[in-house]
Amino acid sequence: MRKLIVFNHVTLDGYFVDANGQFRWGYDGNDDPEYQAFVAENASGDGALVFGRKTYELMASYWPTAVADQHSPAVAAGMNNMSKVVFSKTLNEATWKNTRLVKTGLIAEIRKMKSDSGPGMAILGSGSIVAQLARENLIDEYQMMLDPVVLGRGRTMFEALPEPLKLKLIRSRTFKNGKVYLCYTP
DSSP: OOOEEEEEEEETTSOSEETTSOOGGGGTTTTOHHHHHHHHHHHTOSSEEEEEHHHHHHHHHHTTSHHHHHHOHHHHHHHHHSEEEEEOSSOOOOOSTTEEEEOSOHHHHHHHHHHSOSSOEEEESOHHHHHHHHHTTOOOEEEEEEESOOOSSEEOTTTTOSSOOOOEEEEEEEOTTSOEEEEEEO
């Protein structure tokens, strides 16, 4: 059975995007060499990436570009070569290399994907997908990068959960830029 993880940045006040849906605050501290190595290592996997439409459009507009290749060549190569699945009812096509578009049946498709053999899967961003899959207990690990910033308002990944989601910390790591990696299992 394939493992499904979530990897997202969150602020000290629990938001993964600001009130305008932006993530610019998450790039602060990217000049830390240890942190850069961590990001590059995570992007070099052979798993599959899972996105909702908004995150897909954001990622697809950046990672296949010359700017991304110049600034983060290892991450760009990983992001572009990995298998990707985008869930969207409104997107008409997915043109980013190695991307499959799924228009309906998020829960059923994720259950099917998890039951297949193969490498793990990672959800990046995609808060509405995270919340839906968390309600169905389909997420195996929650990997959060806690960023040293407070927004005051924004969106949480866990909106409308019907009951608390209890998690167990299994590993953590602190970076010189003030970011803290936290990994939890249900």
